[in-house]
Amino acid sequence: MTSSAAVTLPLSHLFPLSAGLSSEGRLAFDGIDVLDLAREFGTPLYIYDAQTVRAQCAAFRSAFETAYEDSFVVYGAKAFVNRPFARLIADQGLGFDAVSGGEIAVLRASGVDMSTVYFHGNNKGADELELAVEAGIGRIVIDNIDEIAKADGAAAAAGREQPVLLRISPGIDGHTHEKTTTGIIDTKFGVPIATGAAEAAVRAILDAPHLRFRGLHMHLGSPIFELGPYELAIEVISEFIAGVCRDRLGAEVQELSPGGGFAIGQGDGREPPAPEQYAKVIAGTLEREADRRGFPLPRLTIEPGRAIAARAGVALYTVGARKDVPGVRTYVSVDGGMADNIRPAMYEARYEALAAERPLAAVEETVTISGKYCESGDVLVRDAELPVLRDGELLAIPASGAYQLSMASNYNFAYRPAVVLVDGGEARLIRRRETAEDLMALDID
Numbered sequence: 506m507t508s509s510a511a512v513t514l515p516l517s518h519l520f521p522l523s524a525g526l527s528s529e530g531r532l533a534f535d536g537i538d539v540l541d542l543a544r545e546f547g548t549p550l551y552i553y554d555a556q557t558v559r560a561q562c563a564a565f566r567s568a569f570e571t572a573y574e575d576s577f578v579v580y581g582a583k584a585f586v587n588r589p590f591a592r593l594i595a596d597q598g599l600g601f602d603a604v605s606g607g608e609i610a611v612l613r614a615s616g617v618d619m620s621t622v623y624f625h626g627n628n629k630g631a632d633e634l635e636l637a638v639e640a641g642i643g644r645i646v647i648d649n650i651d652e653i654a655k656a657d658g659a660a661a662a663a664g665r666e667q668p669v670l671l672r673i674s675p676g677i678d679g680h681t682h683e684k685t686t687t688g689i690i691d692t693k694f695g696v697p698i699a700t701g702a703a704e705a706a707v708r709a710i711l712d713a714p715h716l717r718f719r720g721l722h723m724h725l726g727s728p729i730f731e732l733g734p735y736e737l738a739i740e741v742i743s744e745f746i747a748g749v750c751r752d753r754l755g756a757e758v759q760e761l762s763p764g765g766g767f768a769i770g771q772g773d774g775r776e777p778p779a780p781e782q783y784a785k786v787i788a789g790t791l792e793r794e795a796d797r798r799g800f801p802l803p804r805l806t807i808e809p810g811r812a813i814a815a816r817a818g819v820a821l822y823t824v825g826a827r828k829d830v831p832g833v834r835t836y837v838s839v840d841g842g843m844a845d846n847i848r849p850a851m852y853e854a855r856y857e858a859l860a861a862e863r864p865l866a867a868v869e870e871t872v873t874i875s876g877k878y879c880e881s882g883d884v885l886v887r888d889a890e891l892p893v894l895r896d897g898e899l900l901a902i903p904a905s906g907a908y909q910l911s912m913a914s915n916y917n918f919a920y921r922p923a924v925v926l927v928d929g930g931e932a933r934l935i936r937r938r939e940t941a942e943d944l945m946a947l948d949i950d
């Protein structure tokens with residue numbers, strides 16, 4: 506990192522904080538050259554930068570703790586989790602959102618304090634509820650009326666009193682993709698206020714002998730680039746807190762979570778608000794509403810997933826076949842694709858790519874980066890501006906840390922990629938690449 510240290514890396518706002526140039530002029534993380542990483546661990550490879558994870562955790566903690574004294578940050582583990590990654594997050598003082606028995610099992614095996622874990626989901630199984638209660642989970646976030654009796658039954662069987670939140674669907678549009686909006690009335694998530702269902706649900710929780718009503722939750726979708734939806738949703742829920750929970754049911758809302766959904770820079774030119782801006786609007790609206798309506802300030806819990814993990818992760822591929830369709834498009838294929846990143850195919854997620862071995866090389870053409878799997882929709886980046894890529898060279902896609910590996914599949918019997926964590930100038934393998942034996946391990950002859 507000598508002669509080139511002063512040169513700015515292209516797309517540096519999308520790459521992890523430790524990204525830079527190696528002494529050979531290649532992309533490097535914490536000074537570790539991508540070519541060395543590719544030689545040691547193979548491609549496709551997912552590289553996570555511990556420094557960025559820590560910085561994002563600290564940014565959300567400090568923004569919210571500054572804006573609102575009683576606040577707590579939990580990481581939406583479905584963005585990406587495994588045992589070492591969970592420990593890294595827990596060490597920063599965050600709790601966790603889990604959405605399945607599998608995630609609860611991983612968090613438990615990681616040794617995280619289960620009382621900091623929130624269990625979400627619109628159709629939690631009886632076995633999952635039992636596991637959650639038995640593991641001593643901090644909160645079950647009740648998603649619908651039917652779940653109340655199931656959760657109460659699980660708590661009764663374990664001989665516990667289980668603290669719960671109720672997920673409200675506030676009827677607010679987060680203005681994100683239709684597949685990722687969750688706060689509107691027409692969604693499978695949460696209990697609507699408008700129909701009276703939310704009031705009935707709070708009443709049923711209060712009547713459940715083994716559940717303790719702690720408060721309310723909502724999640725508007727993701728990513729949410731606007732601040733307005735959070736403000737509107739907190740206004741709507743505040744009216745419910747005062748007008749229904751307090752005045753009609755005599756229930757105190759001790760905790761409120763406006764969910765996650767905080768946006769990141771992703772290469773489409775849109776600027777995400779800073780954590781401070783989200784914090785200011787969320788805390789400011791809640792304080793104003795509590796003051797105006799005269800209810801005590803609840804604990805504020807926020808749940809960033811993407812905003813913690815996305816920028817920390819980079820996908821590294823090796824370039825392979827090239828296909829020119831004159832006058833139409835040029836396809837450049839890499840050794841991964843929709844099996845490790847379904848997001849472009851599923852909801853038109855936009856990415857950028859960088860020639861990792863010569864990041865400063867001039868742009869020469871516009872190509873489509875395609876994957877290697879048997880679907881025409883297996884495209885990673887449409888219209889990427891790159892130098893003419895050679896067969897065998899490395900390509901890096903930044904902002905790859907969230908909802909890629911956690912949605913990865915074995916389609917075409919792909920081996921899911923290895924994951925390395927770069928920390929303090931060292932690269933540590935935290936998940937090995939799958940093998941053919943892994944793919945067959947569950948078969949019974």
Ligand SMILES: *Cc1c(COP(=O)(O)O)cnc(C)c1O
Pocket residue numbers: 581583584602625724726727728764765766767808809810811812
């Ligand atoms: C997925 C999810 C989150 C995290 O969302 P991000 O967009 O990754 O911040 C938070 N809360 C709930 C309930 C979720 O389902």
